[in-house]
Amino acid sequence: xxxxxxxxxxxxxxxxxxxxxxxxxxxxxxxxxxxxxxxxxxxxxxxxxxxxxxxxxxxxxxxxxxxxxxxxxxxxxxxxxxxxxxxxxxxxxxxxxxxxxxxxxxxxxxxxxxxxxxxxxxxxxxxxxxxxxxxxxxxxxxxxxxxxxxxxxxxxxxxxxxxxxxxxxxxxxxxxxxxxxxxxxxxxxxxxxxxxxxxxxxxxxxxxxxxxxxxxxxxxxxxxxxxxxxxxxxxxxxxxxxxxxxxxxxxxxxxxxxxxxxxxxxxxxxxxxxxxxxxxxxxxxxxxxxxxxxxxxxxxxxxxxxxxxxxxxxxxxxxxxxxxxxxxxxxxxxxxxxxxxxxxxxxxxxxxxxxxxxxxxxxxxxxxxxxxxxxxxxxxxxxxxxxxxxxxxxxxxxxxxxxxxxxxxxxxxxxxxxxxxxxxxxxxxxxxxxxxxxxxxxxxxxxxxxxxxxxxxxxxxxxxxxxxxxxxxxxxxxxxxxxxxxxxxxxxxxxxxxxxxxxxxxx
Amino acid sequence: xxxxxxxxxxxxxxxxxxxxxxxxxxxxxxxxxxxxxxxxxxxxxxxxxxxxxxxxxxxxxxxxxxxxxxxxxxxxxxxxxxxxxxxxxxxxxxxxxxxxxxxxxxxxxxxxxxxxxxxxxxxxxxxxxxxxxxxxxxxxxxxxxxxxxxxxxxxxxxxxxxxxxxxxxxxxxxxxxxxxxxxxxxxxxxxxxxxxxxxxxxxxxxxxxxxxxxxxxxxxxxxxxxxxxxxxxxxxxxxxxxxxxxxxxxxxxxxxxxxxxxxxxxxxxxxxxxxxxxxxxxxxxxxxxxxxxxxxxxxxxxxxxxxxx
Numbered sequence: 001x002x003x004x005x006x007x008x009x010x011x012x013x014x015x016x017x018x019x020x021x022x023x024x025x026x027x028x029x030x031x032x033x034x035x036x037x038x039x040x041x042x043x044x045x046x047x048x049x050x051x052x053x054x055x056x057x058x059x060x061x062x063x064x065x066x067x068x069x070x071x072x073x074x075x076x077x078x079x080x081x082x083x084x085x086x087x088x089x090x091x092x093x094x095x096x097x098x099x100x101x102x103x104x105x106x107x108x109x110x111x112x113x114x115x116x117x118x119x120x121x122x123x124x125x126x127x128x129x130x131x132x133x134x135x136x137x138x139x140x141x142x143x144x145x146x147x148x149x150x151x152x153x154x155x156x157x158x159x160x161x162x163x164x165x166x167x168x169x170x171x172x173x174x175x176x177x178x179x180x181x182x183x184x185x186x187x188x189x190x191x192x193x194x195x196x197x198x199x200x201x202x203x204x205x206x207x208x209x210x211x212x213x214x215x216x217x218x219x220x221x222x223x224x225x226x227x228x229x230x231x232x233x234x235x236x237x238x239x240x241x242x243x244x245x246x247x248x249x250x251x252x253x254x255x256x257x258x259x260x261x262x263x264x265x266x267x268x269x270x271x272x273x274x275x276x277x278x279x280x281x282x283x284x285x286x287x288x289x290x291x292x293x294x295x296x297x298x299x300x301x302x303x304x305x306x307x308x309x310x311x312x313x314x315x316x317x318x319x320x321x322x323x324x325x326x327x328x329x330x331x332x333x334x335x336x337x338x339x340x341x342x343x344x345x346x347x348x349x350x351x352x353x354x355x356x357x358x359x360x361x362x363x364x365x366x367x368x369x370x371x372x373x374x375x376x377x378x379x380x381x382x383x384x385x386x387x388x389x390x391x392x393x394x395x396x397x398x399x400x401x402x403x404x405x406x407x408x409x410x411x412x413x414x415x416x417x418x419x420x421x422x423x424x425x426x427x428x429x430x431x432x433x434x435x436x437x438x439x440x441x442x443x444x445x446x447x448x449x450x451x452x453x454x455x456x457x458x459x460x461x462x463x464x465x466x467x468x469x470x471x472x473x474x475x476x477x478x479x480x481x482x483x484x485x486x487x488x489x490x491x492x493x494x495x496x497x498x499x500x501x502x503x504x505x506x507x
Numbered sequence: 508x509x510x511x512x513x514x515x516x517x518x519x520x521x522x523x524x525x526x527x528x529x530x531x532x533x534x535x536x537x538x539x540x541x542x543x544x545x546x547x548x549x550x551x552x553x554x555x556x557x558x559x560x561x562x563x564x565x566x567x568x569x570x571x572x573x574x575x576x577x578x579x580x581x582x583x584x585x586x587x588x589x590x591x592x593x594x595x596x597x598x599x600x601x602x603x604x605x606x607x608x609x610x611x612x613x614x615x616x617x618x619x620x621x622x623x624x625x626x627x628x629x630x631x632x633x634x635x636x637x638x639x640x641x642x643x644x645x646x647x648x649x650x651x652x653x654x655x656x657x658x659x660x661x662x663x664x665x666x667x668x669x670x671x672x673x674x675x676x677x678x679x680x681x682x683x684x685x686x687x688x689x690x691x692x693x694x695x696x697x698x699x700x701x702x703x704x705x706x707x708x709x710x711x712x713x714x715x716x717x718x719x720x721x722x723x724x725x726x727x728x729x730x731x732x733x734x735x736x737x738x739x740x741x742x743x744x745x746x747x748x749x750x751x752x753x754x755x756x757x758x759x760x761x762x763x764x765x766x767x768x769x770x771x772x773x774x775x776x777x778x779x780x781x782x783x784x785x786x787x788x789x790x791x792x793x794x795x796x797x798x799x800x801x802x803x804x805x806x807x808x809x810x811x812x813x814x815x816x
Contacts, residue, residue, distance in 0.1 A: 034766070038587070038740055062738050063738070065751060065755055066754070066755040066758040066759055066773070067750070067751045067753070067754025067755040067757075071735065075735065078643050079646055081647075091765070092762055211763060280565065288756075288759070288760035306763075337765065341765065405766075
């Protein structure tokens with residue numbers, strides 16, 4: 001009897017080992033950003049079958065939306081949960097890449113002792129541009145620089161552009177060249193002609209509708225300084241050649257205290273008073289909607305856009321007009337913000353970092369996986385036309401649209417309708433021609449001046465939009481703002497930033 | 508009495524104050540009522556305005572053109588809308604029933620003077636009113652320890668016990684239930700449960716209605732629990748559906764320069780402003796319709812128990 005019992009127990013023990021021996025696939029959970037996905041069954045079925053065979057992994061995605069991602073990511077990181085093996089991170093979400101890497105929330109991928117990147121993601125180095133890894137290098141909890149996330153290959157250089165409605169422009173006998181040549185300070189005549197022409201039937205037309213919160217960067221040539229979350233600081237680029245320092249050298253200023261800013265604000269005021277600017281973009285609540293609505297309904301002459309290569313095809317078709325993007329710098333420029341714009345990190349609490357790395361490597365190198373996860377299943381979510389371009393099936397796509405740039409290497413994707421078969425190659429080449437800013441790699445650490453910034457942020461918030469859209473009188477508002485900023489201690493912030501920048505540049 | 512009637516030509520009413528004061532009070536109450544109702548009327552008007560009108564003149568009580576587009580869009584949500592409507596009702600009804608039951612069962616012993624641990628349990632519930640555990644510990648307990656994630660429990664359980672309601676209920680017991688009644692019932696051979704259900708509860712109906720209304724409102728308007736614990740779309744209540752639209756729009760507006768051009772297409776897929784307002788109407792209507800049924804009890808609850816004039 002005893003023997004029999006022992007036999008049964010041994011048999012049961014063996015049985016429990018079977019699944020382990022059969023090498024069942026490991027489930028990897030992943031938190032994505034900005035998705036609009038309500039039905040992922042078809043995609044996951046195909047994807048998991050492929051992944052299980054290829055690397056012994058299945059994927060369980062959580063489709064974060066713009067609205068809930070921050071909360072989900074923060075909950076997971078702050079509670080030290082192992083809920084997500086892989087998490088989207090970047091320089092602008094709540095699980096901000098640099099500070100959270102420093103906090104130890106993510107696995108170091110190029111850890112000299114356990115180099116996941118080398119071991120399981122060697123091909124990544126061949127596929128992704130070197131400078132993406134440069135930009136991804138950040139300080140970890142041990143104070144050493146390392147790579148804590150796989151950077152996404154997307155439009156990694158910033159292109160601040162004027163979005164021009166060429167169809168409307170040509171209707172009044174102007175050419176794109178006229179707009180380029182005249183520049184921001186010389187558009188009054190063009191605006192006047194077009195406004196008068198368009199308003200002949202008694203309607204109201206505003207030729208100049210833009211994103212008031214950032215348009216000042218386009219005119220004065222000041223990139224976002226990583227870490228300056230409230231946009232208080234200006235670094236002046238050389239817009240003729242963004243790779244060399246501008247006229248001021250590598251110095252950071254109080255954004256509002258420069259002659260450049262004042263000149264810009266005065267010009268905006270002039271346009272505003274002449275009725276060229278829609279008052280609705282000067283009001284925070286309506287600004288973005290108004291700006292995007294005007295663009296989408298082709299109800300503008302000149303607008304602003306942080307554009308990307310080939311974007312004019314997309315918008316021209318969507319808006320039914322010819323759209324052109326006029327760059328405000330000589331080449332797209334590379335700064336930390338754009339390079340760290342979309343990344344995938346492996347959670348430090350993940351039980352399967354190796355499998356997660358294997359999956360990330362595959363996602364960024366295998367067109368099948370990337371296309372499936374991003375565009376859905378061929379025949380359901382999209383079809384390929386004769387030129388090999390993707391044509392979406394609108395109904396199915398409406399239930400499955402992850403945020404393309406937030407997934408990974410977009411150059412693996414087939415071109416969309418109208419882009420041409422060699423689009424991805426041209427895309428990659430175009431961005432290979434982008435230039436690094438002289439202060440590339442610099443991140444402002446606002447910790448030492450936290451209290452000042454908290455006070456300043458509110459003051460700035462009250463003035464910024466109305467000053468940058470010309471809605472208030474520069475002569476009264478600007479001096480008022482400057483005095484308030486001084487009282488709140490902006491000089492201390494600027495000094496701190498310059499000290500840090502000097503240290504960074506090794507001067 | 509006669510002198511009063513002579514001085515005042517108007518017929519005498521109980522608790523009457525001078526005409527001037529009464530007009531003043533009415534005026535104040537009228538303004539207060541307007542302040543409550545006007546925003547809602549405004550929302551309804553916006554939901555019936557056309558997008559063009561909003562683009563041209565912004566939100567207005569008198570839009571340039573009217574349109575039903577927003578409601579078409581809402582109905583186009585189809586299953587998502589009805590599913591979340593069902594969820595909202597389900598959570599509210601189940602949540603309210605459970606919550607009120609617990610509230611009464613907790614408050615009743617606290618009211619009984621012959622209960623030994625009254626002080627301790629009063630303190631226990633009162634304490635959580637002042638000191639909370641904080642967001643992260645609460646999250647860990649709910650999610651990891653109690654497994655409340657992506658299920659209805661996550662949307663119901665965290666709000667089951669409200670110390671505030673318990674205190675209301677206990678006070679209500681104290682003011683409306685004479686202790687002699689319980690003694691009398693005991694002498695007549697009624698058990699504890701029988702006393703509570705057959706004798707006490709009918710007396711405190713108005714109190715229960717008040718607490719139920721508060722709880723139901725709480726459940727109906729709750730979206731934060733969903734944001735914290737639920738990612739499955741089939742479980743979203745209506746209120747969260749609206750919050751998600753709103754949060755998406757806000758996030759994209761704030762970060763449009765970071766997300767770049769792909770943010771533009773994302774914004775284009777977002778629900779329009781008028782549609783968001785139409786969803787608000789959908790959210791407010793049921794609870795506004797339910798209110799009159801509760802109102803009788805709430806008013807009774809406010810006046811009963813005190814010494815009557």
